[in-house]
Amino acid sequence: NAGVTQTPKFQVLKTGQSMTLQCAQDMNHEYMSWYRQDPGMGLRLIHYSVGAGITDQGEVPNGYNVSRSTTEDFPLRLLSAAPSQTSVYFCASSYLGLAREQYFGPGTRLTVT
Amino acid sequence: AQSVTQLGSHVSVSEGALVLLRCNYSSSVPPYLFWYVQYPNQGLQLLLKYTTGATLVKGINGFEAEFKKSETSFHLTKPSAHMSDAAEYFCAVSEITGNQFYFGTGTSLTVIP
Numbered sequence: 027n028a029g030v031t032q033t034p035k036f037q038v039l040k041t042g043q044s045m046t047l048q049c050a051q052d053m054n055h056e057y058m059s060w061y062r063q064d065p066g067m068g069l070r071l072i073h074y075s076v077g078a079g080i081t082d083q084g085e086v087p088n089g090y091n092v093s094r095s096t097t098e099d100f101p102l103r104l105l106s107a108a109p110s111q112t113s114v115y116f117c118a119s120s121y122l123g124l125a126r127e128q129y130f131g132p133g134t135r136l137t138v139t
Numbered sequence: 140a141q142s143v144t145q146l147g148s149h150v151s152v153s154e155g156a157l158v159l160l161r162c163n164y165s166s167s168v169p170p171y172l173f174w175y176v177q178y179p180n181q182g183l184q185l186l187l188k189y190t191t192g193a194t195l196v197k198g199i200n201g202f203e204a205e206f207k208k209s210e211t212s213f214h215l216t217k218p219s220a221h222m223s224d225a226a227e228y229f230c231a232v233s234e235i236t237g238n239q240f241y242f243g244t245g246t247s248l249t250v251i252p
Contacts, residue, residue: 132182
Protein backbone atom coordinates (compact mmCIF):
# COMPACT_ATOMS: atom_id res chain seq x y z
CA ASN A 27 0.00 0.00 0.00
CA ALA A 28 1.95 3.02 -1.30
CA GLY A 29 -0.60 5.66 -0.21
CA VAL A 30 -0.37 8.87 -2.24
CA THR A 31 2.53 9.16 -4.65
CA GLN A 32 3.66 12.22 -6.56
CA THR A 33 6.14 12.64 -9.39
CA PRO A 34 8.44 14.37 -9.95
CA LYS A 35 9.86 15.48 -6.61
CA PHE A 36 11.65 18.47 -8.11
CA GLN A 37 11.16 20.34 -11.36
CA VAL A 38 12.58 23.46 -12.93
CA LEU A 39 10.69 25.05 -15.80
CA LYS A 40 11.20 28.06 -17.98
CA THR A 41 8.44 30.63 -18.30
CA GLY A 42 5.92 29.50 -20.88
CA GLN A 43 6.69 25.80 -20.68
CA SER A 44 3.98 23.30 -19.84
CA MET A 45 4.16 20.20 -17.71
CA THR A 46 2.07 17.69 -15.81
CA LEU A 47 2.46 16.83 -12.15
CA GLN A 48 1.42 13.27 -11.49
CA CYS A 49 -0.56 12.04 -8.49
CA ALA A 50 -1.77 8.55 -7.76
CA GLN A 51 -3.41 6.85 -4.78
CA ASP A 52 -4.09 3.18 -4.09
CA MET A 53 -6.62 3.54 -1.26
CA ASN A 54 -9.74 3.74 -3.45
CA HIS A 55 -10.49 7.24 -2.18
CA GLU A 56 -13.26 9.15 -3.88
CA TYR A 57 -11.86 12.58 -3.12
CA MET A 58 -8.58 13.91 -4.51
CA SER A 59 -7.20 17.41 -4.44
CA TRP A 60 -4.24 19.59 -5.32
CA TYR A 61 -2.81 22.29 -3.09
CA ARG A 62 0.00 24.72 -3.40
CA GLN A 63 2.02 25.75 -0.37
CA ASP A 64 3.69 29.13 -0.25
CA PRO A 65 5.51 30.68 2.74
CA GLY A 66 3.13 32.38 5.14
CA MET A 67 0.05 31.37 3.16
CA GLY A 68 -0.61 27.84 4.29
CA LEU A 69 -2.11 25.45 1.78
CA ARG A 70 -4.41 26.79 -0.90
CA LEU A 71 -6.72 24.53 -2.84
CA ILE A 72 -6.21 24.53 -6.61
CA HIS A 73 -8.63 21.88 -7.88
CA TYR A 74 -10.43 18.92 -6.43
CA SER A 75 -12.40 15.89 -7.53
CA VAL A 76 -15.11 13.85 -5.81
CA GLY A 77 -14.89 10.96 -8.22
CA ALA A 78 -13.85 9.84 -11.69
CA GLY A 79 -15.08 12.30 -14.29
CA ILE A 80 -15.92 15.01 -11.74
CA THR A 81 -13.64 17.96 -11.03
CA ASP A 82 -14.14 21.42 -9.60
CA GLN A 83 -12.16 24.56 -8.95
CA GLY A 84 -10.72 25.53 -5.63
CA GLU A 85 -9.42 28.83 -4.37
CA VAL A 86 -6.58 29.36 -6.89
CA PRO A 87 -7.39 27.49 -10.14
CA ASN A 88 -6.06 29.94 -12.73
CA GLY A 89 -3.24 28.55 -14.86
CA TYR A 90 -3.95 24.93 -13.91
CA ASN A 91 -6.02 22.14 -15.43
CA VAL A 92 -7.01 18.77 -14.02
CA SER A 93 -8.83 15.67 -15.15
CA ARG A 94 -9.90 12.50 -13.35
CA SER A 95 -10.30 9.60 -15.73
CA THR A 96 -9.73 6.94 -13.06
CA THR A 97 -10.24 6.73 -9.31
CA GLU A 98 -6.49 6.33 -8.80
CA ASP A 99 -5.00 9.19 -10.81
CA PHE A 100 -5.40 12.96 -10.64
CA PRO A 101 -2.79 14.80 -12.74
CA LEU A 102 -2.29 18.55 -12.53
CA ARG A 103 -1.34 20.38 -15.73
CA LEU A 104 0.41 23.70 -15.91
CA LEU A 105 -0.52 25.15 -19.26
CA SER A 106 2.05 27.94 -19.56
CA ALA A 107 4.28 28.20 -16.52
CA ALA A 108 4.81 31.56 -14.84
CA PRO A 109 7.21 32.56 -12.05
CA SER A 110 4.17 33.07 -9.79
CA GLN A 111 3.62 29.31 -9.98
CA THR A 112 6.90 28.63 -8.19
CA SER A 113 5.69 26.69 -5.17
CA VAL A 114 5.48 23.33 -3.48
CA TYR A 115 2.55 21.28 -4.75
CA PHE A 116 0.79 18.65 -2.69
CA CYS A 117 -1.72 16.09 -3.79
CA ALA A 118 -4.10 14.62 -1.22
CA SER A 119 -6.86 12.05 -1.14
CA SER A 120 -9.59 10.98 1.25
CA TYR A 121 -12.90 9.24 1.60
CA LEU A 122 -15.97 11.44 1.63
CA GLY A 123 -18.26 11.62 4.64
CA LEU A 124 -17.13 11.26 8.23
CA ALA A 125 -13.90 9.43 7.42
CA ARG A 126 -12.59 12.31 5.41
CA GLU A 127 -9.12 12.95 6.80
CA GLN A 128 -6.80 13.64 3.90
CA TYR A 129 -3.69 11.67 3.11
CA PHE A 130 -0.95 13.74 1.54
CA GLY A 131 1.74 12.92 -0.96
CA PRO A 132 5.36 13.96 -0.40
CA GLY A 133 5.08 17.04 -2.61
CA THR A 134 6.62 18.42 -5.79
CA ARG A 135 8.90 21.42 -5.53
CA LEU A 136 8.49 23.49 -8.70
CA THR A 137 10.64 26.42 -9.72
CA VAL A 138 9.74 28.56 -12.73
CA THR A 139 12.48 30.82 -14.04
CA ALA B 140 -16.04 30.20 2.32
CA GLN B 141 -14.57 29.23 5.63
CA SER B 142 -11.64 31.02 7.15
CA VAL B 143 -9.22 29.45 9.58
CA THR B 144 -7.07 31.59 11.85
CA GLN B 145 -3.99 30.31 13.59
CA LEU B 146 -2.73 32.83 16.11
CA GLY B 147 1.04 33.00 16.14
CA SER B 148 3.01 31.99 13.08
CA HIS B 149 5.93 31.04 15.32
CA VAL B 150 5.77 29.54 18.78
CA SER B 151 8.77 28.62 20.93
CA VAL B 152 8.59 26.46 24.03
CA SER B 153 11.15 24.86 26.27
CA GLU B 154 11.52 21.10 26.26
CA GLY B 155 9.08 19.72 28.83
CA ALA B 156 6.82 22.77 28.76
CA LEU B 157 3.20 22.93 27.68
CA VAL B 158 2.50 23.30 23.99
CA LEU B 159 -0.55 25.39 23.04
CA LEU B 160 -1.30 26.14 19.40
CA ARG B 161 -4.41 28.17 18.69
CA CYS B 162 -6.98 27.70 15.94
CA ASN B 163 -10.25 29.52 15.34
CA TYR B 164 -12.68 29.02 12.48
CA SER B 165 -15.36 31.25 11.04
CA SER B 166 -18.36 29.01 10.38
CA SER B 167 -21.54 29.38 12.41
CA VAL B 168 -22.22 25.70 11.75
CA PRO B 169 -19.62 23.47 13.40
CA PRO B 170 -17.47 21.90 10.71
CA TYR B 171 -15.18 18.92 10.81
CA LEU B 172 -11.87 19.97 12.34
CA PHE B 173 -8.35 18.69 11.85
CA TRP B 174 -4.79 19.25 12.94
CA TYR B 175 -1.93 18.24 10.67
CA VAL B 176 1.82 18.24 11.25
CA GLN B 177 4.47 18.82 8.62
CA TYR B 178 8.10 17.93 9.16
CA PRO B 179 10.73 19.58 6.94
CA ASN B 180 10.55 18.55 3.30
CA GLN B 181 7.65 16.19 3.91
CA GLY B 182 3.94 16.08 3.27
CA LEU B 183 1.30 16.68 5.92
CA GLN B 184 0.37 14.00 8.42
CA LEU B 185 -2.86 13.87 10.40
CA LEU B 186 -2.46 14.46 14.13
CA LEU B 187 -6.12 14.30 15.13
CA LYS B 188 -9.61 15.15 14.00
CA TYR B 189 -13.03 16.06 15.35
CA THR B 190 -16.16 15.05 13.49
CA THR B 191 -18.83 14.23 16.07
CA GLY B 192 -19.07 13.06 19.67
CA ALA B 193 -16.61 13.85 22.44
CA THR B 194 -15.25 17.37 22.15
CA LEU B 195 -11.85 16.47 23.60
CA VAL B 196 -9.97 14.56 20.95
CA LYS B 197 -6.73 12.66 21.46
CA GLY B 198 -4.25 12.20 18.67
CA ILE B 199 -0.83 10.79 17.97
CA ASN B 200 2.37 11.70 19.80
CA GLY B 201 0.54 12.84 22.94
CA PHE B 202 -1.34 15.72 21.32
CA GLU B 203 -4.95 16.53 22.01
CA ALA B 204 -7.42 19.24 21.01
CA GLU B 205 -10.72 20.47 22.35
CA PHE B 206 -13.60 21.64 20.20
CA LYS B 207 -15.33 24.61 21.79
CA LYS B 208 -18.42 25.56 19.82
CA SER B 209 -19.10 28.74 21.79
CA GLU B 210 -15.59 30.01 21.03
CA THR B 211 -15.38 28.54 17.49
CA SER B 212 -12.01 27.18 18.51
CA PHE B 213 -10.02 23.97 18.21
CA HIS B 214 -6.77 24.59 20.07
CA LEU B 215 -4.03 21.96 20.06
CA THR B 216 -2.17 21.08 23.26
CA LYS B 217 0.51 18.76 24.53
CA PRO B 218 1.45 18.69 28.22
CA SER B 219 5.19 18.27 27.74
CA ALA B 220 7.08 19.30 24.61
CA HIS B 221 9.72 17.03 23.12
CA MET B 222 12.47 18.00 20.74
CA SER B 223 10.88 15.81 18.08
CA ASP B 224 7.73 18.00 18.17
CA ALA B 225 9.53 20.77 16.30
CA ALA B 226 7.57 21.10 13.05
CA GLU B 227 4.93 23.14 11.24
CA TYR B 228 1.35 22.62 12.43
CA PHE B 229 -1.74 23.31 10.37
CA CYS B 230 -5.34 23.56 11.46
CA ALA B 231 -7.94 22.70 8.84
CA VAL B 232 -11.72 22.63 8.59
CA SER B 233 -14.14 20.94 6.25
CA GLU B 234 -17.80 21.87 6.06
CA ILE B 235 -20.16 19.02 6.79
CA THR B 236 -22.18 19.74 3.66
CA GLY B 237 -19.22 20.54 1.42
CA ASN B 238 -16.18 18.86 -0.01
CA GLN B 239 -13.47 21.46 0.40
CA PHE B 240 -10.84 21.70 3.09
CA TYR B 241 -9.66 25.08 4.33
CA PHE B 242 -6.26 25.40 5.97
CA GLY B 243 -4.82 27.93 8.33
CA THR B 244 -1.51 29.58 7.53
CA GLY B 245 0.38 27.33 9.91
CA THR B 246 2.32 27.65 13.15
CA SER B 247 5.99 26.80 13.29
CA LEU B 248 6.85 25.20 16.62
CA THR B 249 10.39 25.45 17.96
CA VAL B 250 11.40 23.42 21.00
CA ILE B 251 14.29 24.84 22.99
CA PRO B 252 16.48 22.33 24.83
